Amino acid sequence: MAEEKSTPSIFSKSNYTWMLIGVVVIALGMFLMAGGRSDDPKVFNADEVYSTTRITIAPILILAGLVIEIYAIFKKPKA
Numbered sequence: 001m002a003e004e005k006s007t008p009s010i011f012s013k014s015n016y017t018w019m020l021i022g023v024v025v026i027a028l029g030m031f032l033m034a035g036g037r038s039d040d041p042k043v044f045n046a047d048e049v050y051s052t053t054r055i056t057i058a059p060i061l062i063l064a065g066l067v068i069e070i071y072a073i074f075k076k077p078k079a
Contacts, residue, residue, distance in 0.1 A: 012077030022068035029061030 011019075033054050038045060 011072075015072050015075055015077065018068060018072035018075060022065045022072055024065075025068060026062055026065030029058045029065060032061065033058035 038048075
């Protein structure tokens with residue numbers, strides 16, 4: 001009968017927690033960047049399209065989420 005060999009996990013629970021936090025931050029940034037639907041497609045509302053939330057805050061959140069993901073991948077598990 002073949003023996004089952006258990007391979008050690010690359011990531012610890014802490015790594016997965018940080019990865020989940022990173023995904024949530026990225027998703028929040030994407031959510032803030034989306035939207036801007038107008039009832040009339042012929043009307044262009046520059047204030048809504050070029051709002052501070054869409055142009056500044058959302059990309060910063062997405063980049064922060066990517067930095068968190070990099071941290072989660074390179075974080076060494078506690079021995």
